[in-house]
Amino acid sequence: MSETAQSPTAAPITAPAEVPAIRLRKLVKTFGDVNAVDGVDLDIRQGEFFSMLGPSGSGKTTVLRMIAGFELPSSGTIELDGADVSTKAPFERDVNTVFQDYALFPHMSLIDNVAYGLRVRGMGKNERRERAAQALERVQLGKFVARRPAQLSGGQRQRVALARALVVEPKVLLLDEPLGALDLKLRQQMQIELKELQRSLGITFIFVTHDQEEALTMSDRIGVFSNGRIAQTGSAHEIYRSPQTAFVANFVGTSNILTAGIGGTASGPGASFVVRPERLHLNWEATAHDAGHLTPGARVLAGRVTSAVYVGHATQVHVELDAGPTVIALVHGDVPDTDALKGHRVTVAWAEHDAVWLPDAA
Amino acid sequence: MSIQLSQPGAPGPLPGGGPAQSGAPARHGDVPRARTSALSGFLYRSPRARLAGLLTAPAGWLVLVYIAALAALLITALWSVDSFTGKVSQAWTLDNIKQAVLDPVYQGIALRTVWIAVLVTVIDAVVAIPLAFFIAKVATARWQRLLLAAVLMPLWASYLVKAYAWRNVLAEGGLLEWLGAPLGLNSPGYSETAVVLTLAYIWLPYMILPIHAGFEKVPDNLLEASGDLGAKPWATLRLVVMPLLVPSVIAGTIFTFSLTLGDYITAQIVGGKTQMLGTVVYSNVGAANNLPFASAISLIPIVIIMIYLLVVRRTGALDEL
Incomplete structure (x- = not known):
């Protein structure tokens, strides 16, 4: 579980022969007296879909901009394929970016936009136009080569930006919240397309997002950012199933964080633990006494329903425990009239193995 | 998956019984009502009157001072000056x-x-x-x-x-x-x-x-x-x-x-x-x-x-x- 990414002295994650696509060491970026990025160590593997997840202001975009070369680090190093590029200009780095608002050149047609990177590399007109046309074909925009960006919808612009960045065949593709401006359906569709594209190309993708669902569905690994540092790295499973800090537990999904020994439950290996709402079992009629039919490892607490929110596929029930805190339980299936539930006495129960102990005293 | 239910700073006691219990409904009369104006209402309903009100003065200025002056310039150029008396003669030339x-x-x-x-x-x-x-x-x-x-x-x-x-x-x-x-x-x-x-x-x-x-x-x-x-x-x-x-x-x-x-x-x-x-x-x-x-x-x-x-x-x- 412990990732080398968090300890600067550790050896590379995979076989020693493989150089990471991106290696960040003690990366710091200071704006005025604010440390936007405050000591980030991270190895991103070759061909990996890596997401940087965090709230706004957590430093994830600044890290991305430093990898692209738009910002120079205040200290620390950035290695691309083993070569130090910390002080190189953007045009000297084999890395390309898909910008949040696409940054398409408004005065150029789609094909000229996509061919731009080839043009400034000195490729002949016919060849670059041919390649650009192929790239546009690949993102299903082959019909629109002569259009201007202003004549496209958001999703189409997104694809042009993608084609433009990929046509120059970068080693690493950086994506800065590229789906943020799209509506939900289109976003979900683009998530799948992006993931498939990444698999077929085998290029390393670094994807910045504040949307935890997006990060969980698309990534091979996720780095959760908080206050300019990486709080945790791991696969979607590891991040969701075993958050290591209260911040990660709360930011990725909803969590009930309970202190050890609450309501007479046994204390565990830490000061507090996490139970996901979908792991809490709600018993409408029961009292704490007749919970015996649950598995032996079960913990049961009594409480009172304070509110119930219908969210479509389930109902979110807030229960104020007699022992103090309020927990959220997710109830699938039909729930009686949500308004009538308020004030209802219930018990909540969870299996011992569904409690994830937080290593730190959060 | 229920992950879109994310609630920043989630667990911990909810304030006063949760969002279902909102405060007492606001009483009327606390906030002054917007005053009505017959003129504003009329202008809101008739775009032509609005346009006329906006443009009459500047358009009049443009026609009179700007275009008329240019026209006068052009016309003057077609006149001549009597070299003896120094007076402008209005014969076209x-x-x-x-x-x-x-x-x-x-x-x-x-x-x-x-x-x-x-x-x-x-x-x-x-x-x-x-x-x-x-x-x-x-x-x-x-x-x-x-x-x-x-x-x-x-x-x-x-x-x-x-x-x-x-x-x-x-x-x-x-x-x-x-x-x-x-x-x-x-x-x-x-x-x-x-x-x-x-x-x-x-x-x-x-x-x-x-x-x-x-x-x-x-x-x-x-x-x-x-x-x-x-x-x-x-x-x-x-x-x-x-x-x-x-x-x-x-x-x-x-x-x-x-x-x-x-x-x-x-x-x-x-x-x-x-x-x-x-x-x-x-x-x-x-x-x-x-x-x-x-x-x-x-x-x-x-x-x-x-x-x-x-x-x-x-x-x-x-x-x-």
């Missing part, structure tokens, strides 16, 4: 216009004026583009304000003061001669060059301001995207910045070009014997007392500017203004 266009003296003056206007415009563009780039894209917010104020400051001073200041600078034993002496350069004295220098100075803000606005409109991330795709700064400038800047530069050149075409004061103050179209108009209105010929001459810059605008429009540069 094309003689003034013919003379203005065909007389080699005036052809020379017209060409020189256009040449001066072109030089002033080119000098201003060459100075203004890097300056505006620095102000808009490089300088910090604080410096941006200071530099913009510095660009605008000369506009607060009188035109005459600036022209006479340059007269001093260009004078024999003046600042320019003193500066140029160690380098072996002479002051141009009062000449055509002096006119170009002075006018380039005076009209510079009119070039900087539109180009600065143009740079402001070029998003930083386009420059970043260009570099990201492998373009070196020079290629970015040539392929991304300049094409986007063309409308702004053209706006600037329209100012400097047309202002120079019509100028006569600077030519008189620092021009020595330099004659421009403006000085010809001036002397015909004043000393020669030949208003119809002055009108005919003043049609020349109008025609030149119209041709320039047409050419510019052809290139499509005005579409993006």
